Amino acid sequence: MRVTLYLRCRGIAPGTVDLVSTGLKTDHRGILVFTLPDNHPETLRLGTNDLTALNPEGRVPILLLPDGRKMTQSGPIIDLIESTLAPDDDITLLPTDPWIRAEVQRIMWIIAADTQPYQNIPFIIQAMGEWGMVKDNPTRHPLRLHFIRREFGAIENLLTRCAGKFAVGDSVTLADCFLVPQIRNALLAEIDLPSEFPILSTVWNNLLDVPAIRAVLDDAGGIVQPLVYDAEQFEVYNG
Ligand SMILES: N[C@@H](CCC(=O)N[C@@H](CS)C(=O)NCC(=O)O)C(=O)O
Structure with missing residues (x-):
């Protein structure tokens, strides 16, 4: 949600960063575990919906770049997206x-x-x-x-x-x-x-x-x- 709030409040054009919902399952303790969404190209490419294939921490958010690199942790993800934008002093x-x-x-x-x-x-x-x-x-x-x-x-x-x-x-x-x-x-x-x-x-x-x-x-x-x-x-x- 930190990243989503940043995208919306910064006024980043929809489609610049596609938001993809994860899947969810519950483990034996009742803890919700995030999974890769069924039928997403990355899930199909990896052949698993285990989120740790993309992020060893098993957490979201994960930013997938077009060249296949992946960034995790909300702060660095925001920083990385911001560094690709033209400075906009009105929406800083x-x-x-x-x-x-x-x-x-x-x-x-x-x-x-x-x-x-x-x-x-x-x-x-x-x-x-x-x-x-x-x-x-x-x-x-x-x-x-x-x-x-x-x-x-x-x-x-x-x-x-x-x-x-x-x-x-x-x-x-x-x-x-x-x-x-x-x-x-x-x-x-x-x-x-x-x-x-x-x-x-x-x-x-x-x-x-x-x-x-x-x-x-x-x-x-x-x-x-x-x-x-x-x-x-x-x-x-x-x-
Ligand atoms: N420090 C991380 C925290 C990420 C985090 O805890 N995400 C939660 C979802 S809001 C999560 O994936 N929880 C699953 C877990 O704790 O296993 C960040 O800022 O990205």
Whole structure:
């Protein structure tokens, strides 16, 4: 979703980057596993729908270049696409001023490095089932709530100085593209944004008024992150 938000907010012409939906399967723990889509030329060429054939991490997003090279990780993918575009000072999602640019990147890194991996539901399900972590509802697990609250608290503090209408100033930046999916996850965890993180909540409401962002959220199932594990299979696994 970070990359999709970037593409839409940057106004990149549809078709410049084709978005391909992955397939999905569920493993014995109820964890959703991304697969290569049936009948995609790359799936047919590889003769498997195992996503690790394209990305050894088994994660999305993956950017396929026409010459066959593949890039992974949302930040470098965005960077690579941006480097192919003519500069457009009207739609810059990464400001040129060094300090403001670093402020944007700081929020991106807090989300990508310090928040998302620790609240990732597959990781939480595995830690409960295999490494003795306290058992609880995966979406509201204390570990998940802890990391979202800890890092959103830090971001709220930063926003007192850098936020305008959006996370950094009055234009949408990559900081917002990284925040949006994490906020959806916080809403799935039933975190009360307005009372716990009022500035972040105001920024979120402003982001929801941006048509490009609303369109991406609508395509992805709404404002709240939909459930991303098979609850029945999880019950069987978790006992
Ligand atoms: N740091 C990676 C995170 C990618 C990531 O975690 N993607 C999720 C989907 S939103 C995924 O593929 N999860 C599957 C898994 O964790 O096995 C990035 O920014 O691209």
